[in-house]
Amino acid sequence: MATKDPPRLLLRLLVEVTRGFEDRVLDDLAVDGIRPAHFSVFRYLDPEGSRIGDLATAAGMTGQAMGEMVGKVRELGLVEVVTDPADRRARLVRATPRGFEAVAQYAEQVRLVEGRLRDEIGAAGLDELRALLARAGRVLSEPPG
Numbered sequence: 001m002a003t004k005d006p007p008r009l010l011l012r013l014l015v016e017v018t019r020g021f022e023d024r025v026l027d028d029l030a031v032d033g034i035r036p037a038h039f040s041v042f043r044y045l046d047p048e049g050s051r052i053g054d055l056a057t058a059a060g061m062t063g064q065a066m067g068e069m070v071g072k073v074r075e076l077g078l079v080e081v082v083t084d085p086a087d088r089r090a091r092l093v094r095a096t097p098r099g100f101e102a103v104a105q106y107a108e109q110v111r112l113v114e115g116r117l118r119d120e121i122g123a124a125g126l127d128e129l130r131a132l133l134a135r136a137g138r139v140l141s142e143p144p145g
């Protein structure tokens with residue numbers, strides 16, 4: 001009698017899909033040294049610049065962790081840290097021209113990977129996946145109870 005394999009944990013599947021997606025995006029990205037974690041800086045970075053504390057809060061990280069991430073991305077020449085003109089005591093993180101180019105390349109790679117998924121699961125399947133993930137996100141962001 002054949003036994004049925006237990007269903008895989010949803011969290012594990014989500015992590016594996018996320019890693020696979022990011023790996024495919026980075027496969028052809030023409031920015032040496034960039035890693036998926038580095039885009040935590042760019043996901044929340046305002047075009048005119050953002051404070052490290054604001055980036056950290058948006059990313060759900062400590063200020064120290066975001067500061068370290070900004071330092072790594074700065075070493076790659078993708079961001080600069082400048083004095084905030086609105087508050088000379090504060091510092092802003094801003095994308096450099098190379099950083100804006102990396103974000104544009106990243107966005108293009110994301111579109112290509114989404115196209116690959118569309119080819120595999122169909123446009124309706126991709127739309128359904130998006131809708132289900134958005135719905136799950138709403139459910140999980142509600143307070144328990």
